[in-house]
Amino acid sequence: MRYVMMPQAVRNALPALINHTVSLFKNSSLAMAIGVSELTHAVREVENLSFRVFEAYTIATAIYLACSLVLMAIGAALQARAAQVGGR
């Protein structure tokens, strides 16, 4: 199990795992529904205070995008390394 199946299993599961990691990161925004002051919530506060709707939301989108793209890039790099090692 440890030397034969798991390495291959992890390699195959990597794309799905990366996707889920990104989803997890994005779903943190849902915490605002119960009052957690995370990024989306903070942006709404900023928007309420400054009335700069467009800029505020653009900044938030940019931050989310940047983080997600970094996560996806790490995922792609991991997959490339795994593919090398796996030799398939």
Place this chain on the structure above:
Amino acid sequence: MITFENVNKKYGEYQALTDINAEVKRGEVVVVCGPSGSGKSTLIRTVNRLEEINSGAILFDGKNVHAPMSRRELNRLRSHVGFVFQSFNLFPHLSTIENITLSPIKINGVKREVAREKAMALLDRVGLAHKADAYPGQLSGGQQQRVAIARALAMEPPAMLFDEPTSALDPEMVGEVLAVMKSLAAEGMTMMCVTHEMGFARDVADRVWFMDTGSILEMADPETFFSAPEHPRAKRFLSDLRH
């Protein structure tokens, strides 16, 4: 019918085809053989432009396949050449008869009933009329390839191209496919076959082209080629085959 004029092709830095000049006459059966990597598959795939070329011309029935042309013209040209793949490439989501009737119906506008009749006749000819409603997943390799040949014939092409049609088959099924190809040749079909089946070449081919590293090194009739090849690499290839 098929003429290669100074055809050259490169994959990046690698020269896949070098100065090919050859002709397949109407009604001729040409077998292209050679070691792997010699470019024979590439050559046959340039005939219906599945592969592009860097220079030269390939004339099919007088028209240059590689001239700039509209997509519609290219599609029409392709429908006049039958191509049989090594991996059959039947459409698994359609039944046997649907595989055969799809193209005449959608491309040539043939009516469904007429297409079905013709398809049944073709299936009969390749010996698979009883499998008309089966799906490719239920057929053996040899049966699938015979259906693939029938599918290509459904468009009534004046010429047929075969890219290693039996290389992916278990040995006991090679015979049934070769039998279909032989009957096609006997009816006067213009055929260009890339194959390792030397028996087929000896029995049916009008000419044999030997290729290695992208060039046609020898062109001869089967008698001459198999008994007294001229080019040293051809000699080596034939002696390797015998082992």
Place this chain on the structure above:
Amino acid sequence: MIGDIVIIIRDNWLLLLIGQYPNGPLGGLAATLILSVLSIALAFPVAMLIALARLSKSPFLLWPSTVLVYVARGVPLLMLIFWVYFVVPLIIGTRIPGFVTMLVTLVLYEGAFLSEIIRAGIVALGRGQMEAARSLGHSYMGAMAWVILPQALYNMIPSILSQFVSTIKDTTLGYVINVADLTFAANQVNNQLLTQPFQVFFILALIYFVICWSLTRAAIYLERRISNKRSGRGGQVPPAMSARALTAEP
């Protein structure tokens, strides 16, 4: 506790089912289902267009579709909903009703994810099918329509249906922009009762679970039926997939 749940359902079933209609817009389960079905129905053709655009060679099609997909994958749905709800009216001048906002956002968001699934299905088929179709004389779109897409879409049915289930669940986010859907109705019931939040939200969860679970079962049934028709087997699960084969041996 079960008694509580039954009482809550008995007292509030109409509210949960259709919201405050006719005293307000159609809401509750009906609204959720309509929103889900509409989103899915519109997202599917949009997804096919995006998938084909991502596979095309023309930069005019390739770049916008790629950007759309990356934005959808990188930005939370909640954020996108706020974008469409607050920012787009500033750009075009009129306010958009919540339901339409949710619909548009869901179609684009789910469409982007669905397009990735469809694209994966197409790519997984390999070159052979397209080459065979083109060799017979089919145009690119003809080959797509008759050969590639039927196979790709069928092969990806589990993933596609799973995306539909996600869409149904994502409709609840309309709650933040006051779209009258099932979650909103459940919240109203909860605000009335105040002392039984667990029971109320348990009912909510149960309803969503039943809908999504039924969809998933339907998918499995559908897939097995088509698979048997294609391969002529009598309804057995392929041996490689049985869980038995993978459990530990003594």
